[in-house]
Amino acid sequence: MSHHHENDQPTLTKNQALVFGALTGSEGPLTAYAILDHLRDDGFRAPLQVYRALDKLVDFGMVHRLESLNAFVACRHPGCTAHDTAAFAICEDCGLVKEFAPDEAMSLLKGWAKTEGFKLAKTTVELRGHCSRCSVN
Amino acid sequence: MSHHHENDQPTLTKNQALVFGALTGSEGPLTAYAILDHLRDDGFRAPLQVYRALDKLVDFGMVHRLESLNAFVACRHPGCTAHDTAAFAICEDCGLVKEFAPDEAMSLLKGWAKTEGFKLAKTTVELRGHCSRCSVN
């Protein structure tokens, strides 16, 4: 039995492992089509192979989708415990993405949702700007 | 002279006014192509006419882009003072979007950016879920 409990690593299919590998091997986020190009030599031929694997990896909490980039990054949190409260700082110069967990800010947003009666399914927090390395004087 | 100072309403071109009208006349967010369809009778023929107007309207602070929907909404803030700190709650059932201004949460995010040396250009905060009306028992 390979049932997927919370908090253990799911067994990845071959395609899922390939896509996850492409993402962990990349310094920055990748679009689905960039992943497809990386994996042509591994037999990938069509976008759906990438999108299907990405869907699962996002479900598993191993990959995040960056809405403002239409791109994907591997989660850098060991164990991915804070998957639902992750935020991202995206440098528009070098393209690098820093994942962080703004717990207080997320709590405030959750609080707003609660008082509004809004049932929160997913929270997207993405900062766009220029990282410290790229904005040196 | 029709220079655009901060805090006054810019003079809109015909296309910009039409696109803004389509958005203010809509209950919920619209995609660029939905706007195009609304404006066919007004002479719109091509996506660029919509996208160019949207770019300006976003610059002016009159329209927000919802990154997680690839769609646009008219800003509901009179005067649009809080344009840069707006957040959105998007109901996945009825499609309605509530704009709000989570000042404290935004301050915390700004604080994180400051300590990281990250020069913040734009902050995206979007909540996905189910609004109170749609999640009644």
Add this chain to the structure above:
DNA sequence: GCTTATATCGTTATATTATAACGTGAATGG
């Protein structure tokens, strides 16, 4: 074991979202 359900996969085609590149004409500023 057999069989029924469930999940993944490969493929083709197509839908949806967005921009490049070109030329035109109107308004602005010197």
Add this chain to the structure above:
DNA sequence: CCATTCACGTTATAATATAACGATATAAGC
């Protein structure tokens, strides 16, 4: 007046994402 800028219209194309089909494999129930 001339140069510059800006908005516009149009055609073409790029980039992102999903529908629909059938095949294969894996798991579950009996």
